[in-house]
Amino acid sequence: SVAITSNLSGNFALGDALxxxxxxxTPLLPPGSRIxxxxxxxxxxxxxxxxxxxxxxxLIIILLVLAAQFESFVSAVIIMATVPLGLACAIFALLLSGxxxxxxxxxxxxxxxGVMAKNGILI
Numbered sequence: 391s392v393a394i395t396s397n398l399s400g401n402f403a404l405g406d407a408l409x410x411x412x413x414x415x416t417p418l419l420p421p422g423s424r425i426x427x428x429x430x431x432x433x434x435x436x437x438x439x440x441x442x443x444x445x446x447x448x449l450i451i452i453l454l455v456l457a458a459q460f461e462s463f464v465s466a467v468i469i470m471a472t473v474p475l476g477l478a479c480a481i482f483a484l485l486l487s488g489x490x491x492x493x494x495x496x497x498x499x500x501x502x503x504g505v506m507a508k509n510g511i512l513i
Contacts, residue, residue, distance in 0.1 A: 393428075403490045404434055441496040448500050449473070452507045459511075469510035476506045 398407055412425055419425070427434075449470070456466035480502055484495055 401488070403492075404430060405490075408434065437493050438496075441493070441500075445496070445500055445503075448503055452503060456507060456511070469507060472506050472510050473503055476502060 394411075396407075396411075398404060408427060415425055453463075453466050453470055456469055457463045460466060477499060480499055481491070484491060489495060
């Protein structure tokens with residue numbers, strides 16, 4: 391086993407660094423070997439997969455609550471139709487500002503879905 395540690399420099403994101411390190415190391419590894427990220431790199435993958443699950447559950451729960459409130463799935467779907475545009479604009483704003491899609495911004499996107507549903511109800 392070989393352990394390699396490093397520090398990130400500048401505005402280089404951890405996900406980008408991990409991807410680049412795997413691209414460099416994979417062709418050099420002997421057959422049967424693997425790369426096992428540790429510490430923050432290991433939690434990065436776990437956090438991203440957990441956030442996808444949380445985001446899916448948030449959408450489903452909001453849709454069900456809206457359907458129960460309006461007693462109609464059609465009304466709930468119409469209100470939820472604003473969510474993709476809002477998320478696209480939020481991700482565009484992250485890209486425009488140079489901010490990474492980290493755990494905090496992912497939590498913000500989940501909160502944005504709730505706020506957009508609330509605004510759809512008020513309209």
